[in-house]
Amino acid sequence: MKECLKLIKERRSITFFDPSREVPDELIREILEVSATAPSGYNLQPWEVIVVKDREKKRILKEICYNQQKVEDASANIVLIANTRAGFEHVDKVLDSWVELGYIKPESRGQLKAQIVAGWQEPQRAFRKAVRDTALFGMTIMIVARAYGLETHPMEGYDEQKLKEFLNIEEHKVVPMIVAIGYKDPSKELLPRAYRFSFEEFVKII
Numbered sequence: 001m002k003e004c005l006k007l008i009k010e011r012r013s014i015t016f017f018d019p020s021r022e023v024p025d026e027l028i029r030e031i032l033e034v035s036a037t038a039p040s041g042y043n044l045q046p047w048e049v050i051v052v053k054d055r056e057k058k059r060i061l062k063e064i065c066y067n068q069q070k071v072e073d074a075s076a077n078i079v080l081i082a083n084t085r086a087g088f089e090h091v092d093k094v095l096d097s098w099v100e101l102g103y104i105k106p107e108s109r110g111q112l113k114a115q116i117v118a119g120w121q122e123p124q125r126a127f128r129k130a131v132r133d134t135a136l137f138g139m140t141i142m143i144v145a146r147a148y149g150l151e152t153h154p155m156e157g158y159d160e161q162k163l164k165e166f167l168n169i170e171e172h173k174v175v176p177m178i179v180a181i182g183y184k185d186p187s188k189e190l191l192p193r194a195y196r197f198s199f200e201e202f203v204k205i206i
């Protein structure tokens with residue numbers, strides 16, 4: 001319990017990664033598998049991930065990220081992709097599991113499917129659902145990475161059109177953020193955490 005709070009409090013957006021330290025593929029896999037337990041509306045898990053690790057591909061990605069050096073120095077960059085068609089494409093697997101596990105009766109499946117799919121018809125709603133759930137997944141990755149002694153940096157600074165062309169991401173998918181992941185350069189110090197709005201400023205209890 002205390003350990004989890006510590007991980008959350010200690011997380012920072014690390015600007016200085018140690019370019020010489022690689023995160024093993026198995027560890028990235030472990031982090032992503034644990035993080036994929038994140039919640040999502042109707043359990044639809046509308047996220048996909050491309051991990052950019054290759055040195056030359058990281059260099060190209062850095063340019064797409066307006067030359068943010070951390071992209072190249074981090075061991076890998078986790079490109080988070082939100083699928084605005086997940087409501088249609090993922091629903092069957094989710095409902096099959098619900099029937100199998102006894103969450104719902106087989107005869108309720110059709111009606112529930114229609115209800116879920118209806119929520120994804122309108123593009124703006126679908127966009128919101130996909131991006132919201134994928135962002136929760138992204139936050140989970142950052143905390144889980146800390147639990148494994150790794151550091152991260154979320155990024156929104158990239159040319160999304162160029163990124164989609166580079167990684168062959170289909171039109172109906174969006175990239176809410178990229179999470180750079182790696183080890184901190186021990187020779188560099190981060191500035192202290194900057195201003196956080198106080199409880200009184202952002203909370204209303206009614």
Ligand SMILES: Cc1cc2nc3c(=O)[nH]c(=O)nc-3n(C[C@H](O)[C@H](O)[C@H](O)COP(=O)(O)O)c2cc1C
Nearest residue numbers: 011012013014068154155156157158176177193194
């Ligand atoms: C979705 C998202 C996108 C961000 N994009 C960038 C970015 O492109 N470049 C950057 O230097 N920092 C980026 N940041 C990092 C924020 O500036 C940082 O989280 C904030 O200043 C608070 O610092 P901390 O994370 O160390 O507490 C981003 C953060 C989030 C959550």
